[in-house]
Amino acid sequence: MKRGNSTGVTEFVLLGLSQTREIQLFLFVLFLVFYSMILPANILIILTIQGDPHLGSPMYFFLANLAFLDICYCSVTPPKMLADFFSHHKNISYGGCMAQLFFLHFLGGAEVFLLMGMAFDRYVAICHPLHYASMMSREVCCALVGAAWAVGFMHSILQVVLIIRLPFCGPNELDNFFCDITQVIKLACTDVYMLEFFMFFNSGLSIMMCFLLLLISYGALLVRLRAGDPSKGTSKAASTCVIHVIIVFIMFSPAIYIYCRPFRSFPLDKVVYVFHTVVFPLMNPIIYTLRNKEIISAMKRLLGRHRLCQRK
Template identity: 75%
Template sequence: MEDGNSTEVTEFVLLGLAQTRAVQLSLFMFFFLFYVVILPGNVLIILTIHWDHHLGSPMYFFLANLAFLDLCYCFVTPPKMLVHFFSHHKVISYKGCIAQLFFLHFLGGSEINLLMGMAFDRYLAICKPLHYSTMVNKGFCWALVGASWAGGFIHSIIQVILIVHLPFCGPNELDNFFCDITQLVKLACTNTYQIEFVMFVNSGVITLVCFLLLLISYGALLVRLRAGSSHGKSKAASTCVTHIIIVFVMFSPAIYIYCRPFRSFPMDKVVAVFHTVVFPLVNPTIYTLRNREILSAMKRMLGRYGLWRRK
């Protein structure tokens, strides 16, 4: 029992993604192969951007930070999920659950803020090209990244403060493979209407507003590029389209999970898998596959160390 927050429950049972042994092993093989293939690719993106001086622009600096956030995000819930595929007693401690919730929202909130910063960077590059190099300097880039992390921390700590003051008396089963606010509040032994409303605004409404602002901003930039001169227009438009794809991939599951009442729906686990496991690693990959400069830099770096043979 935890006297500090009147909590009797000391651990939570995670029901996981499947109950049958055969399905669990199949899922383990799928996620394990996915990580073996995609995870090194994301590490390679970061190394390539830091290694190649041709990729020293702010846009690639932000991409490296996005890839780093996604890598960190993928170590919050999947490791325990993979271990639980071989465990009959799928449990997580109360403190472990709170820690998982904190880092999930800390990194997710930081990534949303970073995507907003990347949109602002594209706005300055397209609409203020003559002043871009002086306005977006190294200090500005680090300040923007630091503000993104600070915003993510504030968002996450609000969620944690609201959760740790809730009493949990049982039951202690979470119908998912990780801890999140939508699951935990339903187990509290008290009326959680006001807390759910605050969490809905803090996670759902803010996420939806950021999503709409990003779509509007990139839409306006595409319209401006279409009406402007042809110099560099194709490359800038391609970058904006790539950012829009990443925005849809990142925000769609989050909007589904948090922009609704905290009740169970049939597709919850499927969306949660894409939200916490698949999409974070796919985001930088989407960007890389649509960017010839990064692909060329990767080949040069791998070729230098004898890992890539030029034809």
């Protein structure tokens, strides 16, 4: 198997978000503040769900896994991006570039299918409430989460295996702050038309199909809830579905923009990449939490116990 770094390129040069020193410092402070505030909040969500017996339903189990996936996803590119703001040579090794590609698509793919598992959970809760406990048992939930990780792995490994077979002999500049397939394959010293088509199918078309399927399923659930008897439980279920739809739009919109088009550079690319890899993933669990009184109450109890332990 040919390796890209055996044909001349041992590293890639990342041009970053900006070449202006003042803008780089401003972005460093901005992202560091955001990262240091939102990352602990996601960790708190996981600790709260795991530590409170009142939050043992499948919905909260999936939410804790979503927060964990988002933390992992936002640990792939932001640390190096922050370090590169103070570096004159924003380089990444060939192996490091391939690792970024793998983990970004591995975790991103797992999150897509985790959201589909969450949609299935809402379908069972609304359409089959009497069988919800048996159909969404702990074993079934763990199987759905495991399947999401497995599908994400297969999605990613197929792309990486094909990319590492490409010969790279220069140039080696990526007009971005991390490695992604849309730009890396353009640097290959060979015809990549068929590979681009496969990447479009594996990433772009798959994302679009999952997006439409989720919208249709949540739309059908909302119509069913509206046609049913109005009650507090129905209103809560509808509110949960609306939040899920918001998260689907937030997560899928940048991915559709990036992968459902020809692999060329556009003016808004870097802005969309920042929201896609840094901002939106960490915000997803926060959006769920802000509208959920049960989690907020559980957080207050957890923080109250922590303060009590500190006083003792």
